[in-house]
Amino acid sequence: MVVLTEPDIDHLPIIINSCKSPSFFNDIPVIDLSKPDSKNLIVKACEEFGFFKVVNHDVPMDFISKLESEAINFFSSPLSEKLKAGPADPFGPADPFGYGNKKIGQNGDIGWVEYILLSTNSEFNYQKFASVLGVNPENIRAAVNDYVTEVKKMSCEILEMLAEGLNIHPTNVFSKLLKDEKSDSVFRLNHYPPCPDIQEFNAKNLIGFGEHTDPQIISVLRSNNTSGLQVLLKNGNWFSVPPDQNSFFINVGDSLQVMTNGRFKSVKHRVLTNRVKSRLSMIYFGGPPLSEKIAPLPSLMEGEESSLYKEFTWFEYKKSAFKSRLAENRLTLFEKFGAS
Known part of the structure; x- marks a missing residue:
């Protein structure tokens, strides 16, 4: 059984180019x-970090606990059983949903991670997970739906608070894209098993999930009380984010950077092994139809300011991002000539 709720006492064995300034934690928004x-x-x-923590949210803790419990049970199952819940096409855009292990994308990125990827706006065959766990698929469906809805x-x-803070009207300019019935949002559960002996692996294999930005509008992360998440600071150093299982961490996505x-800058982040x-994390990626x-909002263009990006559809960007490596700057192809 995987134990995920004990206090975080042991820290990561290796931190590369880490910024250890104790004052930064106090400055994390x-x-x-x-x-x-x-x-x-x-x-x-969003302007200074592209990343912040939210407290006093209204997401019920019992929804979090219920889904985490189901995830722990699933990831504790034998690999041979978990593989039965894999996608029809692990590296294809048609059906990437289901269980995956170590391989991230189609271009050779590897992580010390296993995961479940789900679409939030389409029917998923929860029977694949239920058969592994030996439970009613409706129990799993309800656990996912309750959590994702909140x-x-x-x-x-x-x-909407962001739009109001930017003096944008109407204030649903961003949120309506997530609320659209055709919203292409996804939900991901990542499980990072302990790395048994890191001395046997080279530096790249110490990575649980390689450095990247999220392509969607907004990402909402919740994890158990285990270290691992790092964000890239403006000074080029990586900072290990102290875990907090009672709060959520928010990332600006590439699409919001463009809009x-x-x-706002989409923050580059990664997860190291322990x-x-x-470590169990649950991430909601809010995406548009x-x-x-996707293009800069005219109301945010000041004076003679010109657009830094070409207009593109979310499908075009998603397709391009899918073909890229994790660490690549996916927006480069969509920048206008001369954009910084």
Whole structure:
């Protein structure tokens, strides 16, 4: 049985180019969603970090615990059983959903990770997971739906606060893309088993999930109380984010960077392995409909400011990102000539 709820005592065995300044943790943007001035703090956090933590959210803890329990049970199953819940086409855009192990994408990226990838807006065959666990598929479906519904609600609230802080009207300019019935949002559960003996692996294999930015509009992360997440600071150093199982971490995605014409930056992040402890993370990726055109909002263009990006559809960007390596700057192909 994988134990995921013990206190985080042991730290990562190896941290590469780490920024260990203790003052930075105090400076990590922490947004209290119950406070009326949060909208301006969210804007500042997106401008300066592209990353922040939210507290006093309304996501019920029992929804979190129930889904985490189902995930622990699944990931604790024999590999031969878990593979039965794999996608029809692990490396194809047609059906990437289901269970995956170590291989990330189609271009050779490898991580010390296993995962479940689900679409939030289409029917998924939960029977594949239920047969592994020996439970009713409706129990799993309900656990996922309850959690995703609440996290999506919180995501839309944050995006509307962002729009209000930017003086954009209507304030649902971002959130309506997630609420659209054709929204291409996905949900991912990542499990990072302990790396048994890191001395046997070279540096690249110490990576649980390689450095990357998220292509969607917004990412909402919740993890158990185990270290591993690192974000890239503006000074080029990696910072290990202290775990907090009671809060959520929010990432600006590439699409939001484009819509704000670079005012917000999608943050590069990664996950390192842990020698002794498992890490479970649950991520909601809020994405627009496939046909949605992504471009800087005219209301955010000041004076003679020009667009830094060519207009593209989410389908075009998703297809391009799917073909890239994790660490590549996926927006480069969509920057206008001369864009920084």
